[in-house]
Amino acid sequence: MDYHKTLTTERLTLRPPRPGDEADLQAIHGDPEVMRYFSEPAWTDPERPARQIAADAADFAAREQFRFAIVLNDTGRQIGNCGLCRLHWPNRRGEVGYALNRAYWGKGYMNEALHALLRFAFVDLDMHRLEADIDPRNTASTGALERLGFQREGLLRERWIVGGEICDSVLYGLLRREWAAHPGENR
Ligand SMILES: CC(C)(COP(=O)(O)OP(=O)(O)OC[C@H]1O[C@@H](n2cnc3c(N)ncnc32)[C@H](O)[C@@H]1OP(=O)(O)O)[C@@H](O)C(=O)NCCC(=O)NCCS
Numbered sequence: 001m002d003y004h005k006t007l008t009t010e011r012l013t014l015r016p017p018r019p020g021d022e023a024d025l026q027a028i029h030g031d032p033e034v035m036r037y038f039s040e041p042a043w044t045d046p047e048r049p050a051r052q053i054a055a056d057a058a059d060f061a062a063r064e065q066f067r068f069a070i071v072l073n074d075t076g077r078q079i080g081n082c083g084l085c086r087l088h089w090p091n092r093r094g095e096v097g098y099a100l101n102r103a104y105w106g107k108g109y110m111n112e113a114l115h116a117l118l119r120f121a122f123v124d125l126d127m128h129r130l131e132a133d134i135d136p137r138n139t140a141s142t143g144a145l146e147r148l149g150f151q152r153e154g155l156l157r158e159r160w161i162v163g164g165e166i167c168d169s170v171l172y173g174l175l176r177r178e179w180a181a182h183p184g185e186n187r
Pocket of ligand 1: 038099108144
């Protein structure tokens with residue numbers, strides 16, 4: 001399987017994580033508002049960014065999962081990340097995940113990054129179906145998915161217990177043929 005390790009869009013470069021990304025990564029995942037609907041709290045351990053970068057870089061190289069750093073071309077700084085995990089090659093499906101530094105919300109950056117990620121998944125990796133598992137209260141995230149054509153497929157009740165709080169999940173799905181009908185459109 002041949003695939004692109006760097007994806008480019010008008011304003012962004014998506015590339016594998018690497019040492020040097022620690023401060024930008026901490027700025028994203030150290031923010032309790034960004035982490036509000038994650039299954040773990042905001043990062044406080046100073047070693048955590050380096051550990052995550054090492055794990056993500058190794059997973060990327062081994063094609064276990066693909067987490068891209070989203071870099072703003074104008075500044076060269078990482079403003080977020082997005083990726084594919086829980087890849088199930090026999091069924092050609094995987095799950096998308098993403099987070100953006102709060103200072104960059106509301107500017108269409110994740111929309112732009114996810115367009116590139118979807119193309120990577122459906123063209124480079126030949127995926128058939130992508131999924132996302134989202135807290136239904138996370139309307140910024142459900143909005144981002146719906147703009148890309150993901151369909152809300154079902155509610156999974158009380159699926160996560162995060163810091164003692166019991167949370168539902170909504171499962172979103174996007175099929176390759178649905179994406180192929182509108183590959184570059186901003187919906
Ligand atoms: C989910 C998340 C990435 C969405 O960020 P976002 O900036 O709203 O996402 P998008 O890139 O799709 O941007 C859409 C917004 O930008 C606006 N926008 C501005 N310029 C735009 C452009 N050129 N193209 C598209 N949208 C644009 C849209 O109008 C929309 O604003 P609205 O939500 O007020 O209607 C962000 O809220 C986040 O990081 N949340 C925390 C992490 C998280 O919960 N991740 C998901 C769980 S795995």
